Amino acid sequence: MRLIFLALHVISSLTYADKFEDDLGGFEEESIAIIEIKKIKEKTHQLKGSLKLSSSYNYAHNAPSSGNTDFRGLSRLKTTLDLCVDSKINDNWKSRFEVQAFYDAIYVARDTTYTDDMIDTYESEFEIQEAYILGSIADNIDLKIGRQIVVWGKSDNIRLNDVINPLDNREIGMVDIEDLRLPLFMSKLDYYSGVWNLSAMVIHESRIQKEAANGSDYLPTHIFLKPNTIFPEDKTPATSFKNSQYALSLNGRFSGWDLSFYGAKVLDTKWHFENSKQTRTYSPIKTVGIATNIAIESLLLTSELVYTKDLKFNTVNSEKSRLDFLLGAEYNGITDFTLSLEVAQRHIFDYEATMQSAPDFAYEDESQSALRMSYSFNHEKGMLTYLNTLFWNNNNINGGFERLWVNYDLNDDFEINIGLVDYIGGDKIVLDALSDNDRFFADISYHF
Amino acid sequence: MYKILLILLTVGSFVFAMDVEEIVQKVDTRDDGDNIISDMSMVLIDKANKQRVRTMKTYTKDFGVDTYKTIYFLAPSDVKNTAFLTYDYDDDAKDDDQWLYLPALKKTKRIASTDKSGSFMGSDFSYADMTKPDLTDYNYKIVKEQKVGKHNTWIIERLPKTQAILDETGYKKSYIFVRQDNFVVIRAMHYLDDGKKKYMNVKKLEKIEGIWIATEIEMKTTKNKKRLHTTILQLSDIKLNQKLNENLFSVRQIEKGI
Numbered sequence: 001m002r003l004i005f006l007a008l009h010v011i012s013s014l015t016y017a018d019k020f021e022d023d024l025g026g027f028e029e030e031s032i033a034i035i036e037i038k039k040i041k042e043k044t045h046q047l048k049g050s051l052k053l054s055s056s057y058n059y060a061h062n063a064p065s066s067g068n069t070d071f072r073g074l075s076r077l078k079t080t081l082d083l084c085v086d087s088k089i090n091d092n093w094k095s096r097f098e099v100q101a102f103y104d105a106i107y108v109a110r111d112t113t114y115t116d117d118m119i120d121t122y123e124s125e126f127e128i129q130e131a132y133i134l135g136s137i138a139d140n141i142d143l144k145i146g147r148q149i150v151v152w153g154k155s156d157n158i159r160l161n162d163v164i165n166p167l168d169n170r171e172i173g174m175v176d177i178e179d180l181r182l183p184l185f186m187s188k189l190d191y192y193s194g195v196w197n198l199s200a201m202v203i204h205e206s207r208i209q210k211e212a213a214n215g216s217d218y219l220p221t222h223i224f225l226k227p228n229t230i231f232p233e234d235k236t237p238a239t240s241f242k243n244s245q246y247a248l249s250l251n252g253r254f255s256g257w258d259l260s261f262y263g264a265k266v267l268d269t270k271w272h273f274e275n276s277k278q279t280r281t282y283s284p285i286k287t288v289g290i291a292t293n294i295a296i297e298s299l300l301l302t303s304e305l306v307y308t309k310d311l312k313f314n315t316v317n318s319e320k321s322r323l324d325f326l327l328g329a330e331y332n333g334i335t336d337f338t339l340s341l342e343v344a345q346r347h348i349f350d351y352e353a354t355m356q357s358a359p360d361f362a363y364e365d366e367s368q369s370a371l372r373m374s375y376s377f378n379h380e381k382g383m384l385t386y387l388n389t390l391f392w393n394n395n396n397i398n399g400g401f402e403r404l405w406v407n408y409d410l411n412d413d414f415e416i417n418i419g420l421v422d423y424i425g426g427d428k429i430v431l432d433a434l435s436d437n438d439r440f441f442a443d444i445s446y447h448f
Numbered sequence: 449m450y451k452i453l454l455i456l457l458t459v460g461s462f463v464f465a466m467d468v469e470e471i472v473q474k475v476d477t478r479d480d481g482d483n484i485i486s487d488m489s490m491v492l493i494d495k496a497n498k499q500r501v502r503t504m505k506t507y508t509k510d511f512g513v514d515t516y517k518t519i520y521f522l523a524p525s526d527v528k529n530t531a532f533l534t535y536d537y538d539d540d541a542k543d544d545d546q547w548l549y550l551p552a553l554k555k556t557k558r559i560a561s562t563d564k565s566g567s568f569m570g571s572d573f574s575y576a577d578m579t580k581p582d583l584t585d586y587n588y589k590i591v592k593e594q595k596v597g598k599h600n601t602w603i604i605e606r607l608p609k610t611q612a613i614l615d616e617t618g619y620k621k622s623y624i625f626v627r628q629d630n631f632v633v634i635r636a637m638h639y640l641d642d643g644k645k646k647y648m649n650v651k652k653l654e655k656i657e658g659i660w661i662a663t664e665i666e667m668k669t670t671k672n673k674k675r676l677h678t679t680i681l682q683l684s685d686i687k688l689n690q691k692l693n694e695n696l697f698s699v700r701q702i703e704k705g706i
Contacts, residue, residue: 020591020623023637023645024637025673026637026645026647026668026670026673027635027637027647027649030668030675032493032497032678033497034491034493034499034680035491035499035501037489037491037501037503037682038523040487040503040522040523048525048528049525050525050526086529094704094705134704142700142704149554150554151553151554151555156557177553178552178553181554190700192695192698192700197699197700253547253699255535255537255542255545256542256543256545258558293558295543295545295558295559295560296560297543297560297562298560298561298562298563299560300558300559300560330560332559332560332561332563333561333562333563334563335563335565335566335618336566336567376567378494379492379494379567379570379571379572379677380567380569380570381500381570409500411498411500412500412501412523412524412525413524413525415526445526447524447525447526448525
């Protein structure tokens with residue numbers, strides 16, 4: 001018996017040894033010609049940029065009534081050029097100057113009628129994006145002056161405390177998050193002490209959101225406004241010393257968690273009528289907020305709270321206040337996979353029922369959720385992402401959208417992006433009006 | 449006769465078990481430098497030999513038993529100015545702190561992940577490969593001695609003690625090749641759950657300011673003896689014992705860039 005045991009032990013050891021020796025064969029050299037790696041030299045001025053060709057195809061619109069724009073079919077043939085120069089002035093100071101221009105050929109290529117507002121909004125644009133100088137004026141004080149973007153809050157998909165920069169809302173659901181915020185000219189001073197950072201900003205530029213063109217497929221006013229309703233021009237408040245905006249934040253970063261406090265007086269993102277409804281404009285609001293996130297193993301928990309006052313509406317005379325609260329969780333515990341869910345609740349104080357009617361469409365309580373799933377594949381050449389954003393109240397869906405897209409690096413310079421957006425209708429008429437706006441999209445970008 | 453064989457096997461294993469503790473201890477405590485600045489490039493090669501290049505600049509500093517590291521991505525263009533900051537704590541009970549600055553979003557994001565089995569920047573190296581393993585997480589056994597090139601090595605089997613460690617790294621078993629003259633790990637063979645194997649091979653080892661540093665490392669992923677993907681990691685312009693200010697390892701610095 002002992003002999004059998006010993007024999008089995010020896011045979012198993014030999015087999016194991018054979019397998020091990022066999023596996024060692026994997027170290028054998030394989031001749032692969034490695035491409036030459038260019039040494040990246042530090043330069044005073046560095047130019048980077050991208051050229052993007054993008055298209056989209058609307059597949060859910062009905063045929064238009066006579067005289068209206070036909071939104072069916074190919075809806076975008078856009079070329080976008082982005083150029084950015086980063087300069088190192090000296091060891092302490094640096095600067096950035098970035099411009100972006102686009103031209104959408106669809107507005108001459110298609111045989112349909114577009115309104116002047118649509119042409120003005122969507123056909124072409126040239127803009128200065130970020131343009132600033134940044135440096136340290138003391139060991140623990142940084143100064144940044146110029147057009148810049150400041151992101152507040154801890155959540156990734158729903159904006160609560162993130163009130164500093166206005167948004168590009170021209171194509172809701174289609175704008176990439178990196179292109180969503182519009183830079184503002186401001187002076188920003190940062191003081192650092194240990195784990196704390198105090199940040200103070202004076203915003204010199206009055207800039208408002210970029211809204212969808214009246215009558216476009218992103219703002220089909222003919223669906224939710226009475227016929228012949230005049231939709232007045234919007235007016236940006238003058239950029240002046242008197243109209244300066246202010247913001248202050250205190251940020252702490254600790255082992256395993258972060259905490260931020262915010263306070264701001266900035267322009268509202270929502271317009272209101274003035275001058276006997278001849279124009280639309282934007283007024284300052286005041287906000288105070290707090291945000292935190294806590295990392296527990298592979299889970300990142302996020303929470304935000306913000307109180308906003310001086311909100312103006314069109315359907316009531318008195319200004320209102322609102323309390324927004326958010327809870328979120330992001331899970332990174334599965335290799336190459338990220339799952340996040342954020343839910344926000346908004347409550348308007350001293351609500352009046354008439355605020356629900358046009359053009360405010362405001363509810364006393366409204367919830368918003370954002371579910372995002374990302375899967376990285378093929379050694380991070382590709383990323384598949386699903387995003388679902390919904391608004392609801394009293395168990396009724398008010399509207400939203402879901403988006404599925406894949407981004408794939410063809411090589412170090414070229415990437416493609418293909419996906420679809422499905423707009424979800426609901427009880428909120430302005431969101432429901434977008435429900436047949438579903439589209440496929442495809443982009444190719446060259447980075448240099 | 450078989451009794452003698454059994455006794456020899458048992459005694460042999462016992463002798464190896466004693467030695468292996470000393471070896472891995474020496475591997476762990478070997479001076480690997482401090483206050484380091486280096487340029488890092490990775491060539492990612494797929495099975496059709498199509499290649500992509502990632503270029504980075506890294507700063508590393510030991511704070512007592514903890515290690516702080518900042519990685520700035522220089523190329524390709526679409527990830528330029530992205531920066532990754534890690535506080536790697538020696539204390540097992542404390543999760544590492546990690547922040548990623550995303551220039552496209554103008555935002556620094558805290559990363560919560562104890563899963564270190566994921567690919568580091570799309571390479572064959574995992575996040576676990578980029579940090580020093582904790583000695584106490586594994587059982588070790590010397591398998592044999594073997595010459596690699598001109599150098600004698602011990603081949604040591606390394607097994608995770610718990611399922612949690614296996615899940616964290618993705619490696620159910622590893623063989624590490626330790627050079628006998630300087631205690632540098634110059635090769636490793638890792639077994640993954642999905643039948644894949646990873647082969648780490650130090651192609652260039654240099655003595656810089658008296659410290660042995662692997663300046664070219666190949667990591668190859670295979671399945672059924674077929675190569676799936678390879679990464680060549682190269683370090684250059686390595687500077688040791690630099691005066692690295694604590695502020696370099698801060699969110700403030702990764703947002704400002706280099």
